[in-house]
Amino acid sequence: xxxxxxxxxxxxxxxxxxxxxxxxxxxxxSKKGAKKPVVISTWNHGVQANETxxxxxxxxxxxxxxxxxGVRVVExxxxxxxxxxxxxxxxxxxxxxxxxxxxxHSNCGSVAFLQNIVHPISVARKVMExxxxxxxxxxxxxxxxxxxxxxxxxxxxxxxxxxxxxWLEESKYQPVINIENHDTISMLALDKNGDLxxxxxxxxxxxxxxxxxxxxxxxxxxxxxDNEVGGAAATGLGEAVIRTAGSAMVVELMRQGDSPYDAxxxxxxxxxxLYKRRDDLQYLQVGFIALSKTGEYAGYSLRKGFNYAFQExxxxxxxDADFSMD
Ligand code: SD4
Numbered sequence: 076x077x078x079x080x081x082x083x084x085x086x087x088x089x090x091x092x093x094x095x096x097x098x099x100x101x102x103x104x105s106k107k108g109a110k111k112p113v114v115i116s117t118w119n120h121g122v123q124a125n126e127t128x129x130x131x132x133x134x135x136x137x138x139x140x141x142x143x144x145g146v147r148v149v150e151x152x153x154x155x156x157x158x159x160x161x162x163x164x165x166x167x168x169x170x171x172x173x174x175x176x177x178x179x180h181s182n183c184g185s186v187a188f189l190q191n192i193v194h195p196i197s198v199a200r201k202v203m204e205x206x207x208x209x210x211x212x213x214x215x216x217x218x219x220x221x222x223x224x225x226x227x228x229x230x231x232x233x234x235x236x237x238x239x240x241x242w243l244e245e246s247k248y249q250p251v252i253n254i255e256n257h258d259t260i261s262m263l264a265l266d267k268n269g270d271l272x273x274x275x276x277x278x279x280x281x282x283x284x285x286x287x288x289x290x291x292x293x294x295x296x297x298x299x300x301d302n303e304v305g306g307a308a309a310t311g312l313g314e315a316v317i318r319t320a321g322s323a324m325v326v327e328l329m330r331q332g333d334s335p336y337d338a339x340x341x342x343x344x345x346x347x348x349l350y351k352r353r354d355d356l357q358y359l360q361v362g363f364i365a366l367s368k369t370g371e372y373a374g375y376s377l378r379k380g381f382n383y384a385f386q387e388x389x390x391x392x393x394x395d396a397d398f399s400m401d
Pocket of ligand 1: 157258259260277278279280288289290291309310311312313314
């Protein structure tokens with residue numbers, strides 16, 4: 076395993092201070108066992124998403140239904156300003172949404188740059204189930220959504236509009252780590268049958284360029300799973316996750332024998348090294364969650380502040396992920 080000193084090297088990290096290496100004890104957050112079902116989701120709002128997903132799994136529902144129904148709760152919550160209704164708009168004041176979903180057969184569906192639809196995750200599922208394609212974007216995705224019975228509505232809440240107007244005063248694009256840009260909800264579930272599914276949905280980076288699409292709707296970047304191995308999902312700076320095929324990489328490391336914890340940590344380290352070479356570390360934050368076929372799970376992020384919600388038989392909660400930099 077790469078030691079923290081090796082990982083960080085002698086890089087000048089500007090104003091960033093360094094924290095202590097995660098201890099072996101902290102690694103115990105990665106849970107082992109054949110317990111099923113299990114659901115994990117990114118960030119605080121993962122708790123409410125899990126509260127909907129887990130009972131479905133307990134009743135014997137599929138991981139696919141659970142990951143769709145779970146994240147829908149967050150999409151519809153106007154208080155969550157990084158997902159669905161109430162999401163921060165782009166720099167033209169438009170709320171544009173990205174989402175994807177993947178099942179045990181490696182079926183997947185995705186929508187990107189979708190406007191005026193509260194539940195992009197359900198449109199993504201329809202793309203998966205009702206079309207020969209995987210990804211629909213923009214106007215085409217909207218047309219398809221309407222053809223499937225989804226209703227258009229204004230997603231820009233007064234609160235998000237107020238924040239946008241404030242941003243317009245300076246119109247400076249400067250992502251604030253863990254606040255503006257990093258609250259996508261990603262969910263991974265293992266059902267009683269032992270099958271996996273995953274979902275990911277977001278309004279993307281606040282004040283992004285009109286038309287910008289992040290990692291969240293891209294299979295292999297924001298989400299990936301292989302039902303023989305496990306699943307992984309990302310949060311954070313989408314460009315960094317796309318550049319490294321982040322979630323696919325986590326799953327491939329798990330295939331080679333890494334635990335979910337080690338796989339998430341190694342990919343985070345790889346992104347760190349890449350951004351160090353690019354001299355572009357200042358605003359970088361990425362985080363991953365991973366869930367193995369055996370129900371072992373973990374989260375890891377580059378910087379402090381990332382957490383994930385988990386639920387398994389007899390246990391649920393919110394776990395602060397280990398990280399490499401303060
Ligand atoms: C993106 N990864 O669009 C997303 C942003 C986000 O938690 O909120 N991630 O880049």
